[in-house]
């Protein structure tokens with residue numbers, strides 16, 4: 100592999116929380132410890148949830164901790180634009196490429212129908228789409244399109260896709276039975292995360308993706324899209340999630356752990372020390388800067404399983 104290119108790909112749908120920062124720090128350390136290039140891309144595709152003011156705040160929160168980037172949002176670079184909402188034409192072209200191969204069909208199912216017609220297969224509780232609309236005739240499609248705007252799904256084959264994750268090890272899924280035909284474009288016209296993230300990481304020449312392990316089981320689908328679009332996939336590192344003592348995942352709803360509250364309570368070095376301790380890089384939480392950590396960063400010390408945070412906070 101040539102130069103290492105990693106990225107932050109946050110969704111500006113609220114203030115960042117501790118969990119986002121944890122994966123962000125690991126992505127940054129991995130790139131900086133190898134002298135690579137860091138890219139910041141705002142994943143603001145969903146107009147109902149994302150706001151520019153959150154994006155501005157997010158960039159400020161990353162810089163407060165000491166996590167900088169070389170290319171991307173607010174900086175520019177050769178692979179822009181770096182805001183997904185400015186890249187719709189590019190996703191439309193990728194979508195057409197798949198459509199021309201006969202791989203996409205309109206799905207008229209409502210959410211309730213989708214749930215009723217699917218089998219609850221996946222470990223994360225998500226349902227696998229039954230393929231109900233895959234075999235509609237042209238007449239049925241025309242008829243249904245009179246009253247409903249369809250979402251658009253990709254046809255997946257009955258095929259195992261496996262890969263070796265840098266933290267989680269070997270992971271395998273059957274595209275048809277574990278994932279099912281998945282949505283590439285919503286009925287309101289918004290392109291789906293799966294399409295946009297693959298297209299962008301490919302087009303931005305990202306060759307290392309570090310993110311939360313909640314996205315581990317999206318990866319086989321994404322690898323399939325890389326193949327169909329003729330793009331080179333990156334290496335993946337799915338890092339553990341931070342969970343509350345009662346086992347709940349931290350989320351943007353936990354106001355006491357969002358960056359607003361954390362910036363009041365900790366200095367950047369104190370917070371980095373905590374995150375580095377959870378990431379297995381320090382024996383105990385003590386103040387340290389990201390730049391200092393980059394000198395000792397070691398992927399093999401990053402734990403595989405979710406991390407319960409409690410007393411340290």
Ligand code: GLU
Pocket residue numbers: 108109110142296309310311314
């Ligand atoms: N935008 C996604 C999120 O904030 C991350 C996507 C990715 O890293 O692949 O959850």
